[in-house]
Structures are given as structure tokens and as C-alpha cells.
Amino acid sequence: MTLSNAYRDFITTFPSYGATYAVDLLRAQEFSRLDEHGHVYLDYTGGCLYPLSLVQEHAALLEASILGNPHSQNPASQASTRLLEKARADVLRYFRADPDEYLVIFTANASGGLKLLGESYPFSSGGQFLLVADNHNSVHGIREYARRAGAAITYVPLDPDTLRAPDIEPYLAHPGDGGSRLFAFPAQSNFSGVQHPLRWVELARAYGYDVLLDAAAFVPTNRLDLGQVQPDFVPVSFYKMFGYPTGIGCLLARRQALAKLRRPWFAGGTVKLVSTKADLHLLASGQEAFEEGTVNYLGVPAVSAGLRLLDAIGIETVHERVLALTAYFLDALRALRHSSGSPLVHIYGPLDNAQRGATIAFNLVDAHGDHFPYQQIEAEANTANLSVRAGCFCNPGAGEYSLTHTADEVRRCVQLAIPDGQIVPTAEFDLHRFHQCIGDKPTGAVRISFGLASNFADAYRALNFLATFRDRPARHDFTERGC
Numbered sequence: 001m002t003l004s005n006a007y008r009d010f011i012t013t014f015p016s017y018g019a020t021y022a023v024d025l026l027r028a029q030e031f032s033r034l035d036e037h038g039h040v041y042l043d044y045t046g047g048c049l050y051p052l053s054l055v056q057e058h059a060a061l062l063e064a065s066i067l068g069n070p071h072s073q074n075p076a077s078q079a080s081t082r083l084l085e086k087a088r089a090d091v092l093r094y095f096r097a098d099p100d101e102y103l104v105i106f107t108a109n110a111s112g113g114l115k116l117l118g119e120s121y122p123f124s125s126g127g128q129f130l131l132v133a134d135n136h137n138s139v140h141g142i143r144e145y146a147r148r149a150g151a152a153i154t155y156v157p158l159d160p161d162t163l164r165a166p167d168i169e170p171y172l173a174h175p176g177d178g179g180s181r182l183f184a185f186p187a188q189s190n191f192s193g194v195q196h197p198l199r200w201v202e203l204a205r206a207y208g209y210d211v212l213l214d215a216a217a218f219v220p221t222n223r224l225d226l227g228q229v230q231p232d233f234v235p236v237s238f239y240k241m242f243g244y245p246t247g248i249g250c251l252l253a254r255r256q257a258l259a260k261l262r263r264p265w266f267a268g269g270t271v272k273l274v275s276t277k278a279d280l281h282l283l284a285s286g287q288e289a290f291e292e293g294t295v296n297y298l299g300v301p302a303v304s305a306g307l308r309l310l311d312a313i314g315i316e317t318v319h320e321r322v323l324a325l326t327a328y329f330l331d332a333l334r335a336l337r338h339s340s341g342s343p344l345v346h347i348y349g350p351l352d353n354a355q356r357g358a359t360i361a362f363n364l365v366d367a368h369g370d371h372f373p374y375q376q377i378e379a380e381a382n383t384a385n386l387s388v389r390a391g392c393f394c395n396p397g398a399g400e401y402s403l404t405h406t407a408d409e410v411r412r413c414v415q416l417a418i419p420d421g422q423i424v425p426t427a428e429f430d431l432h433r434f435h436q437c438i439g440d441k442p443t444g445a446v447r448i449s450f451g452l453a454s455n456f457a458d459a460y461r462a463l464n465f466l467a468t469f470r471d472r473p474a475r476h477d478f479t480e481r482g483c
């Protein structure tokens with residue numbers, strides 16, 4: 001079927017896509033380089049592409065301004081401070097967060113915000129860190145702070161088919177003995193696209209938990225309204241939302257919850273006073289106690305411009321478009337079959353659009369039921385000028401549940417792949433042996449995600465590419481790569 005015929009069928013089935021025409025204009029104005037290079041970009045969960053005007057607008061601002069380190073009081077410094085505070089206010093406004101309730105701490109990325117929280121959270125024996133298995137490694141890493149402090153670490157498991165979590169109330173109701181409790185979940189999985197229920201926020205708070213809502217994979221194509229739902233801590237990375245600048249994220253934090261945190265050290269910019277002779281320090285208040293050193297004061301003004309761009313196009317419009325593409329793509333993936341009638345695609349997670357975002361993980365299976373190595377699919381996609389993501393996407397929990405790796409299997413195979421079998425984080429590790437030991441099960445997947453500049457042609461070309469695997473045998477000579 002030609003692209004135009006396929007588009008006609010698509011728009012008949014998904015007429016709401018027609019109302020997102022503004023994104024086609026945006027694509028033509030801001031991302032024409034994609035079509036000029038014949039490039040199909042499908043890794044928006046990895047990072048959004050930068051719109052041309054954000055780069056140009058930022059360059060123009062820098063050309064016209066005199067911006068100094070905001071920690072001083074001179075005119076150049078004051079100019080930076082004004083832009084910094086404007087960006088802070090813009091972030092609060094964009095997320096509809098009440099400034100009396102929330103603060104914005106600028107960080108290098110979402111992981112930076114998560115680390116600030118992990119190292120400062122008052123974990124203690126008697127306390128708890130509760131998290132769903134479907135989380136990014138930068139959330140899982142917080143468990144090491146919890147462990148060191150003697151807090152209990154509890155995982156909420158996933159259903160291997162839907163990759164959704166079960167009723168979380170029994171987990172929340174687990175009695176502790178009065179220590180602080182933190183509950184963490186992603187608003188949207190960066191592996192499967194599953195959107196976990198935002199009502200968990202209030203539920204967990206009612207059980208006395210502080211709630212960390214990882215919104216990094218959610219906010220690029222969904223509205224997060226902090227007037228409606230009020231998690232205690234929300235990390236985001238701005239490059240995932242509008243592509244430019246990289247190296248800037250923030251932790252949105254409820255003022256009350258922030259007051260519970262204890263900074264493990266101090267740094268330039270985070271203190272009111274330090275004495276070397278009296279060996280004392282007094283921390284600055286609010287976000288200042290967390291913004292270590294000099295913030296990226298030249299880059300932060302570009303955040304205001306990025307939010308303006310999203311407001312102009314409307315995040316709801318982007319949302320409508322990527323969900324139409326996702327529904328179409330899921331249906332088409334399921335329809336891809338070998339001549340024998342056996343399915344070509346094994347999709348991980350939800351097969352329809354209910355409570356999910358525009359991120360789809362899958363593997364290809366040949367007519368004999370053997371998985372094509374994800375590395376083969378990635379390599380061929382590269383040759384066809386398609387940018388997809390392959391591997392485990394830093395989400396080992398969703399990976400283990402979908403690829404059916406058991407705890408015993410993982411432990412045994414990791415032990416086998418370490419020369420002296422001692423599992424310590426610094427051990428030498430032979431990934432190839434590990435994967436050999438895991439055997440026939442896949443050790444990763446392919447991920448396609450739609451975002452700000454996606455259009456129907458991207459989805460169509462990706463499907464045509466995947467269809468080239470029909471009736472071909474899987475190869476077994478690809479070198480494994482770590483997650």
C-alpha cells in the first residue's frame with residue numbers, strides 16, 4: 001500500500017489526528033532537517049529532537065545579553081538572576097503548580113534530582129522505600145541510600161503480560177515502625193509506555209508515604225497538572241520535553257516535603273554561612289540548599305523558551321497525535337505475520353491505548369519462534385536511517401518481567417559470569433557468558449517512541465521496515481551488549 005493510501009485509511013480510523021495539523025506545521029518549520037535527511041526518528045523517550053527556533057532564539061538571547069554568575073550582585077549577575085527566576089516561575093506555571101506549595105530545584109537532569117532526593121531523604125531502620133519494579137535505574141539507585149540507612153526496601157511486582165502493577169494498597173498498608181516512608185513510581189514507563197495510576201499519589205500519601213512521581217517519560221507528551229495531583233517530588237529532564245537544552249532538569253518539590261530532607265554536605269551556593277575555625281555551616285533555605293555550585297545560568301533561559309513552544313503548540317495536541325499513532329502502530333504490529341500465519345512481533349505490555357503513552361517495546365520472532373536479536377534489528381534500522389532504541393532502556397524491572405528472567409536465573413548467571421563468583425558492584429563481568437547462560441530468552445528489546453515532531457509517515461516507514469523481517473530466519477551471530 002502506498003503512503004497516501006495508508007494515510008487515507010489511517011485518518012478514517014483516527015479522525016482526531018486531523019485536528020493535530022499544527023504539529024505538521026511545526027515539523028515543517030522546526031524539524032525540516034528530518035525529511036531533508038530522510039531520517040525517521042523514533043526515540044523520543046530517549047530524547048526529544050531540538051526545534052530549530054529554540055536554538056536560534058537562545059543564540060540571539062546570548063548575543064544580546066551580558067550574563068554573569070548569578071552568585072554575585074553586579075549588573076551581569078543580576079541579569080542572570082532575573083532570567084533564572086523567570087524560568088523558575090515559568091516551570092511552576094507550566095505544571096500548574098502553586099508557588100506556595102511547590103519549589104523548583106534546577107538540576108543537570110532527572111537523575112540529578114533523584115540523587116538529591118535519595119541522598120537527603122531521612123531513611124532509617126523502621127522506615128521504608130517502596131517502589132514498583134517498573135522504574136528507571138536512576139530511581140532504583142535510591143535503594144542504595146535506603147539500604148545504607150537500614151530502611152526496608154520493597155518492590156511492587158508487575159504482571160508479566162500487561163506490565164502493570166497489581167492493587168498497591170496491600171503494599172502501602174504494610175506496617176512500619178514509624179520511620180519515614182518513600183513510595184516511588186513512574187507516571188509513564190520508559191519501557192512499556194504503561195501509565196501507572198496517578199491516584200496512587202493521594203492513596204500513598206493517605207498511608208503516610210512521601211511520594212516520588214518520576215515524570216521524566218510522561219511529561220514530553222502528557223499534561224502533568226500539579227494543581228490536580230500533588231506528589232512530593234517530581235523529577236524531569238527538559239531535553240526530553242523539547243529537545244533543547246540538554247544538561248538541565250529540575251526537581252519539583254513540595255515545600256513541606258522538602259523541609260524533611262537532610263543535606264549530606266554543603267557546597268557553593270547552598271549555604272548562608274560556613275566557618276572553618278568554628279567548624280560550622282548554616283544551610284540556605286528552599287531550593288538554594290539543593291542547587292549545588294553554579295547552575296547552568298546560560299542554559300536555563302532556554303527552558304522558558306521551550307515551555308513557551310510547548311504552550312504554543314499545546315501539549316494536549318501532541319498527546320492526541322502520538323496516541324493516534326500509537327494505536328495505529330500497535331494494531332499494525334499485531335497484524336504483521338509470516339506466510340505461515342505466525343506473528344512476527346511480540347509486544348511487551350499493553351496491546352491497546354488504554355492508560356498508556358506513546359512508547360512501545362517489542363521483539364521480532366521468526367516463523368520458528370526464534371527471537372531476532374535486538375542488535376540485528378537495531379543494526380538494520382541504522383542502515384535504513386531509522387533511529388530506534390534497543391536494549392533494556394535502563395529499566396531492568398520491566399525488562400525482567402517481560403523477558404521472563406527469574407531472580408534465581410539472574411543470580412546464577414551473574415555468578416557464572418564473574419571470575420570468582422562474588423557478586424559485588426565492582427566485579428569483573430563477562431556479559432557474553434551471562435547472555436549465554438540466560439539461553440534462548442531475549443536479553444533486551446526494541447523500543448519505538450513517538451513525540452513532538454512525529455507524523456504518520458514515520459510510523460508507516462517504521463512498519464515497512466519491520467515487515468522486511470517477514471519469513472526471514474533469526475540470526476544468532478550478534479554480539480551482546482549490556483543494558
Ligand SMILES: Cc1ncc(COP(=O)(O)O)c(C=O)c1O
Pocket residue numbers: 045046109110111112136138186188189190214215216217237
Ligand atoms: C522514566 C525515566 N526516569 C528517569 C530518567 C533519567 O533521565 P536522565 O537520563 O535525563 O537523567 C529517564 C531517562 O530516560 C526516564 O525515562
